[in-house]
Amino acid sequence: IKSIYAKYKKMEQLIEGALAFVPAFNIPMLGIQESTSIVSALLNGTEISNRRITVVTPYFNPCPKIFFNANTRNLRIITASPPCNSFFKAKGFKSLIPRFYRLNLRDFAFKRPNSELYEYCRKDWTFHAKGIFLTDGPETIFSIGSSNFNRRSFYRDIELDFFVSSKTASTSNYVEDFLQKIIKYTTKETFDSLNLKIGKSLLDLSRRLMLRYF
Numbered sequence: 001i002k003s004i005y006a007k008y009k010k011m012e013q014l015i016e017g018a019l020a021f022v023p024a025f026n027i028p029m030l031g032i033q034e035s036t037s038i039v040s041a042l043l044n045g046t047e048i049s050n051r052r053i054t055v056v057t058p059y060f061n062p063c064p065k066i067f068f069n070a071n072t073r074n075l076r077i078i079t080a081s082p083p084c085n086s087f088f089k090a091k092g093f094k095s096l097i098p099r100f101y102r103l104n105l106r107d108f109a110f111k112r113p114n115s116e117l118y119e120y121c122r123k124d125w126t127f128h129a130k131g132i133f134l135t136d137g138p139e140t141i142f143s144i145g146s147s148n149f150n151r152r153s154f155y156r157d158i159e160l161d162f163f164v165s166s167k168t169a170s171t172s173n174y175v176e177d178f179l180q181k182i183i184k185y186t187t188k189e190t191f192d193s194l195n196l197k198i199g200k201s202l203l204d205l206s207r208r209l210m211l212r213y214f
Contacts, residue, residue, distance in 0.1 A: 019166050026147065026159040035147055035161045036066075036154045042134055042141065043070040054078065054133040054179055058086065060101045060108070061150040068111055075112065078182055079105060080127035081119035088126075099198070106198055109191035117194075118186035129182060138169040 024034035043053060043066055052074040055067075060079040062068070082088055082098035090097070102119075109117055120127040130148050134141040145161030147153040166172065 019168070019171070020164070022163045022165070024145075024161050024163060026153065026157070026161075028155050028157075033154070035145070035159055038161075038163055039132060039147075039149060039154075040066050042132060043067065043072065043075075045071060050074065051134055051136045052076065054131075055149055056129050056131045056133070056179075056182065057149045058128045058130060059148050059150050059152075060104050061152070062104065062108065063151050063154050066154070067108070070112075073114065075114075076116040076118070077105070077108070078118045078120065078129075078179070078186060081121040081187070084120050084122060084125055084127040086126050086128060102194060102198060105189065106191060106194040109189065109194055113191065117189045118183060119189055120182065120186050122185040125185075133175055133179065135172055135175065138167060138172050140164075140166045140172045140175050142175055 022038075024038055025032050026035045027033075051072055053070070053072045054076040056078045058080045060077065079101065080086075080098070082102055085098035085101065087094050087097040089095075105117060105119070108115070120129075130145075131143045132141075132149060133143075141163060143161045143163050145159065147159040147161050153159050
């Protein structure tokens with residue numbers, strides 16, 4: 001984990017302690033992309049190939065250069081199912097957005113078939129959790145902040161994230177417990193399962209359009 005942090009000069013002097021908090025801004029219009037740089041280092045560093053990395057995002061629209069080429073062989077994605085997406089009850093074109101996110105997840109499953117993919121689905125709940133979590137025994141790196149870890153967060157919006165590094169087993173256990181509480185309400189997906197759901201949703205969408213316009 002030290003070698004990953006060493007790539008980012010802001011972290012070098014903070015990594016020696018048992019717990020470190022590192023603020024990172026993304027202000028793309030000013031050329032400031034600190035959070036993007038850290039996430040890229042976490043996912044694409046040669047040192048993390050055997051580490052488990054979990055990315056939690058309500059809007060799965062990943063940047064290919066960062067996510068599709070991730071070096072880790074142990075990548076876990078947790079995102080919202082269409083009914084738990086905040087756009088699910090939107091009107092007009094926006095109502096299609098949750099389906100587009102599921103299409104993104106299906107495409108990701110095809111290109112990275114060894115990744116673990118989960119869709120959060122809990123009745124009457126909207127999923128808006130977000131964060132990136134890297135674990136290596138008692139050592140943990142995780143984020144707290146506004147970023148959704150998608151294209152918009154990386155290249156358009158102003159974001160502030162705090163990246164936390166801990167060397168204590170208690171923190172590592174707390175992070176895993178937090179993730180398991182989310183996973184409790186998810187369904188594990190594959191390319192085939194998502195393809196089946198997308199097929200059904202497109203049929204339903206076609207039916208609704210026909211009833212409305214014809």
